[in-house]
Amino acid sequence: MLNPQLVNKARLYSGLTLFTYVSIHLINHALGLVSVEAMQAMLDVVEQIWESLPGTIVLYGALLLHISLALLALYRRRSLRMPGTEAAQLCLGFLIPFLLAQHLASTRLSYDLYDGDDTYRAELLKFFTLSPSSGVLQIVLLIAAWIHGSIGVNYSLRLRPWYPELKTSLFALTVLVPVLAVLGFLEGGREVAEMARDPEWRARQIAHHALTPEAIAHLEHLVAWMRGTMAVLILAVLALRLVRRQWQRRRGTFRVSYPDGRRIEALFGTSVLEVSRMARIPHASVCGGRGRCSTCRVRVVAPASALPELSDLEMKVLHRVAAAPNVRLACQLRPSGDLTVTPLLMPTVGVGDKQVQSRHMTGSEREIAILFADIRSFTELAETKLPYDVVFLLNRYFEEMGRAIEGAGGRVDKFIGDGIMALFGVESGIEAGCRAALAAAAAMSERLVHLNQVLSADLASPLRIGIGIHAGPAIVGEMGFGQTVSVTAIGDAVNTASRLETMTKEAGVQLIVSEEVARHAAADLDRFPAMEIMVRGRVQPLTIRSIPLGSDLAG
Template identity: 85%
Template sequence: MLTPQRINKARLSSGLVLFTYVTIHLINHSLGLISVAAMQAMLDVVENIWESIPGTIVLYGAFLLHIALALFALYRRRALRMPGPEAAQLCLGFLIPFLLAQHLAATRLLYSLYDGDDTYRAELLRLYTLAPSRGMLQLILLVAAWIHGSIGLNYSLRLRSWYPTLKPLLFAVAVLIPILAILGFVEGGREIAELARDPDWLSRQLAHHAITPQAQAHLDRLRDWMRGTMTVLILLVLALRLIRRQWERRRGTFRVTYPDGRRIEALNGMSVLEVSRLARIPHASVCGGRGRCSTCRIRVVGPASALPDLSDAEMKVLHRLSAPPNVRLACQLRPTGDIAATPLLPPTIAASDKLVRSTHMTGSEREIAILFADIRAFTELAEHKLPYDVVFLLNRYFEEMGRAIEGAGGQVDKFIGDGIMALFGVESSIEEGCRAALAAAAAMSERLVHLNQMLSADLARPLRIGIGIHAGPTIIGEMGFGRTVSVTAIGDAVNTASRLEAMTKEAGVELIVSEIVARHAATDLDRFPALEIMVRGRAQPLTIRSIPLGSDLAQ
């Protein structure tokens, strides 16, 4: 069955073959910085691969398949409005065949039909000295193909976890290779132009490689035929799009209502992502609508009859996210009736952000452990210091505590003044979360001792902290507005953890842990005094453990 995923894989595979060919071609050109002989030496090796029967079949088969799939992709699009890089890739993709027609006529067809000279020397003589405008067109062709392929590779790789790290290096390579190729072509052309100053050498070359006017006219007709065929195919696809549009209008329309109240009418067959783009509504889509990144996901409200069944690919992505039933991928959902759609991720999200916001960020209930920590008497300490010193001190403190939290497997939720809120077990179990929270408390206590030693000359007295840890059901999701959107947790368990941290000041201890945390962590805290307390906002008493120092847990 020809599914969108198989079509995407076929486009990627054929594109990689063509991109490999273009890369080798550009590297071959860059050897002109050494000499024309170096260019020819590499060409002799490469020709044995691409001009062999298997190489020819693979290369031309990949080209024809890539063009066919590009035309099919153009037909499948319900809206031609798209992000800039995607539009650039599309335009360059359809420009390449028109530029390639001239190149094929002047090279491969000339060699095959009229026994033309296929050496770099003859090629540079034609394209650099005799017809520089054609040489410029060939460089434009290579650069256009390189940019087209680079954009496609970027879309394919940007979801890989290692890609953000290597992206600067890959970008540098992507810029450097075509520049070196252009410089190599120019330098090789200059070498041939210097030889062409000798009239005898030039006359011998022209006499040996000249073709008749009839042959040139034949090559020009073949070039025009290739361009005309491509033009007809593009116009045919556009005409079929218009016919489909009229047919779909008769089938009916549907409406998508967005959170801001806008209600957009669209033709049946359009995806929600295409509706957003058509209406210029910002909508995240890191992978370009290929159903891979999940950043376009939406919460849907509407009758079941308006929502087509999940495809296997969409089901796989949503299952990986542990998404609730009312969450769908906007790029895959093609409603058949009116729905309300709420995008769940900000439109400015980047590929690296997507890797972090994996499972429970759409708003879900999770049992986790929550840790609050606060510096004791910090206001009194700060009023005797310069603002710069206060910022320096807090940043050192936050760095040490943040490393302790992340080292134990937790994640810092936010810094609140001189306080810290951290979550544990968001991507694991409540048991693992509670064990990690206790380990973090012990590490924070130990790091505080080290920090006090480091800052002893700047502190009138050592820093002291209070830590409260509790566990229970919370609501986790992305909350905030604009740039302040972040993953956080709310609920009674969060409030209770905050109140336990406040109680450490009254109790004169560094750490208070609820018995619930100890039970989930399967940790014996019987050596520490237990106390049953009433916490504001809770109807039932809560058993807690008062621990003088967090580092006592490590013992």
């Protein structure tokens, strides 16, 4: 069995080789806006590359390999139902060989077999004067190849972290290149058409480029043979698909159950993503089912016997997003028995969405540190301020506190009114997380002093805050809906941290830290008074440390 990763790479690299050739061809056409001589000058350089023995091997080898892999991909599909962009790429891909046959016969084969003139002037004369239909065919071929290649490049690049920033520029380039090529081609044709008004020049050119009837018949035969061969190959693949389908029917079927209660029956060998598409069930798949983006991932409930082993490709992608053991890629999962799946991402997820590369989407229990902070008596303060003053004040406060948290290595989870929730140790572990949380509390205290100095003219009294920090197990994952999805944490440890922050009001201190935080951080907090408290929802008492100012931790 062919390695899927090697097949994908071969298809990508062969496609990029052909796309490079098409791009150079279009740029060469665009030089017609300068002059036919400029077109010819570039062609002379390009021909030395592509018409050399290595260039010929690379170019035609890439063409044959790409067509072969496209036929293989068509055979492997269990369903021809697919997104519109993917369908357009597929149709254009199989249209190109039929268009290319005529172009090859009238250019490369004509030159090689019958010593034709391969200058731009000769080609433009033929396309615009002797055989305008060939000129139209040339433009249609290049644009079809360009669109096909652009879709493929988009699929291969869209998961790169830098792609969203360049997407607009690349789209503009995608439109600009063929437009300039067509304009250059037309301008070059107009220039040659002007020359062709001279009857003597026209007669000499026609005599020089004329082919014998036998040569024309031979080239037409080659065109028919190339098109016929391609048609036979496509029909053979479609026939093999029908044979495979009948054979698989004898093996039986399996059922996929979805959260909305639908149960879809499919033939063995069909992927879960293909099942969704056949049943018109919306299912995310940014990379088009190539096993690269992880957006089609699903939570699976099924006996082990119904699930095939993870391939290297699927294992690599799932490891990248830290997926749970019961999560699989729908595009790679071809079950051998009934199963229940829950898609983990919204069908509308896009390339730029953080969920695409998220390591927390499925949720997991982790030991982390949680910090809550709140401004004291902010309601009374807000009542004396105009709305835009309140917004300005809060934004300055959030900026200072956010910088303190992120500077210490934490993650701002959310802003709640005038409060802040932050997580520490989500990636680094609870020990590093507790140390970072204490460092953040000290930095927040120091930044608050600076903020009060800056805003002294706008405040009747300095801002005061309360901070509570606790550590323990919590469920961490991406939660929310639509654009409000973010990594957050829930659980007893989160509730406890929130209650410690509330207790700072009664204790008259800026910071309360649980003994768990001090222990995991290996911090000596013995100089601060300790006490045992009962926290609502907890059975065991909790030992805490009351610290007058967060900045005291640096002492």
